[in-house]
Amino acid sequence: QQQVKQSPQSLIVQKGGISIINCAYENTAFDYFPWYQQFPGKGPALLIAIRPDVSEKKEGRFTISFNKSAKQFSLHIMDSQPGDSATYFCAASMRANQGGKLIFGQGTELSVKP
Amino acid sequence: EPEVTQTPSHQVTQMGQEVILRCVPISNHLYFYWYRQILGQKVEFLVSFYNNEISEKSEIFDDQFSVERPDGSNFTLKIRSTKLEDSAMYFCASSGAGAYSYNEQFFGPGTRLTVL
Numbered sequence: 001q002q003q004v005k006q007s008p009q010s011l012i013v014q015k016g017g018i019s020i021i022n023c024a025y026e027n028t029a030f031d032y033f034p035w036y037q038q039f040p041g042k043g044p045a046l047l048i049a050i051r052p053d054v055s056e057k058k059e060g061r062f063t064i065s066f067n068k069s070a071k072q073f074s075l076h077i078m079d080s081q082p083g084d085s086a087t088y089f090c091a092a093s094m095r096a097n098q099g100g101k102l103i104f105g106q107g108t109e110l111s112v113k114p
Numbered sequence: 115e116p117e118v119t120q121t122p123s124h125q126v127t128q129m130g131q132e133v134i135l136r137c138v139p140i141s142n143h144l145y146f147y148w149y150r151q152i153l154g155q156k157v158e159f160l161v162s163f164y165n166n167e168i169s170e171k172s173e174i175f176d177d178q179f180s181v182e183r184p185d186g187s188n189f190t191l192k193i194r195s196t197k198l199e200d201s202a203m204y205f206c207a208s209s210g211a212g213a214y215s216y217n218e219q220f221f222g223p224g225t226r227l228t229v230l
Contacts, residue, residue, distance in 0.1 A: 032217040036157075043118075043205050043221035044157060089157060093217050101147065101159040101170055102219060 002027060004092050006105025013112050019077040021108045023090035026071065030092040034102070035064065035075045038087045047088075048075070080112045116140045118222035120206050126228045127196055135191045135225045137206030146189045147207040147219060148181065150174070157205065163189065196229045203227075 006023045013019045023033075034049035050057045050064040050073065057064045063076040077084055087109050091102040119138045127133050139146050148160040161171045163181055178194045189208075193200055203226050207219040 034217070034219075036221075043223045046218060046220060049218065091157075100217065101162055101172075102149075102157075103159065104157040106156045 002103055004090060004103050004105040006090050006108060008108060009106065010109045011111070013080045013110065015080065015082060015112055015114050017080050017112075019080045019084070019110055019112070020074055021088055021090070021110070022072065022074045023092075023105050024070075024072045025092050027092075027094065028071070029094040030103075032093040032100075033064070033066065033073050034091050034093075035062075036089045036091060036104075038089065038107075044089060077110075080110075082112045082114050085110055085112050118206055118208055118220055120204075120222040120225050122225060123223065124226045124228070126230065129198060129229055130195050133193050133196055133227065135193075135204050135206075135227070137189045137191075137222055138187050139189055139206065139208030140210070140220060141187070143208035143210045143220075145169075145209045145219075146181075146183070147209075148191045149205045149207060149221075150202040151205065151224075152202045160191070160204075193227075196227075198229050201227055201229045 004023055004025050035047045036044035037047045038044045048059050048062045048064055050066050052068050055066050061078045066073045087107045089107050090105040093100040093102050121136045146163040149157050151157045159172050161175045161181055162169045180192045182190050203224045205224045206222045209219045
């Protein structure tokens with residue numbers, strides 16, 4: 001019930017295309033859903049995050065779509081660029097006002113071809 | 115821009131030895147975390163620390179692990195007797211307090227621990 005399931009495991013997209021990564025969760029107590037970007041040999045970097053009171057959040061080319069009833073959320077990367085090639089992790093947290101731990105998905109290795 | 119720093123970047127040790135991984139969180143943050151990532155796998159939570167005590171720990175965080183905030187800036191993870199399976203990348207993270215910032219966890223670059 002604490003798991004966050006992420007798909008696909010890997011994704012290849014042409015430059016300029018849309019990259020879509022999906023995550024699903026079971027625990028309705030989760031109240032914060034961030035996405036992290038990780039380049040090889042680096043730490044995860046916070047990309048964008050959403051709370052369950054909204055269905056969509058957009059920051060530049062990155063959009064999170066959130067479906068509370070389906071317990072799913074997804075990351076859309078518009079106009080994907082080779083520089084976006086990285087591993088993306090979704091995560092979830094509960095007890096948002098108490099610094100709750102992040103539970104990560106398995107990761108998606110994105111490759112954007114020029 | 116403030117960032118989380120970690121030292122060393124790579125630590126090689128013999129099985130059974132003690133290691134201390136060090137982190138300097140972002141200065142005004144109040145919550146501190148350690149995570150680990152075994153090569154090619156997902157990031158796993160180890161422990162969270164707030165107000166000078168552990169607030170939560172995972173099953174991985176057994177008696178061989180301990181954390182400490184020895185002064186106002188450093189946050190350390192000690193592994194008393196390392197095992198081969200402790201080989202992983204260890205990430206420190208911190209988050210602030212206040213509306214909507216308490217869950218924004220910022221990660222350091224990690225320490226790669228290799229146990230031989």
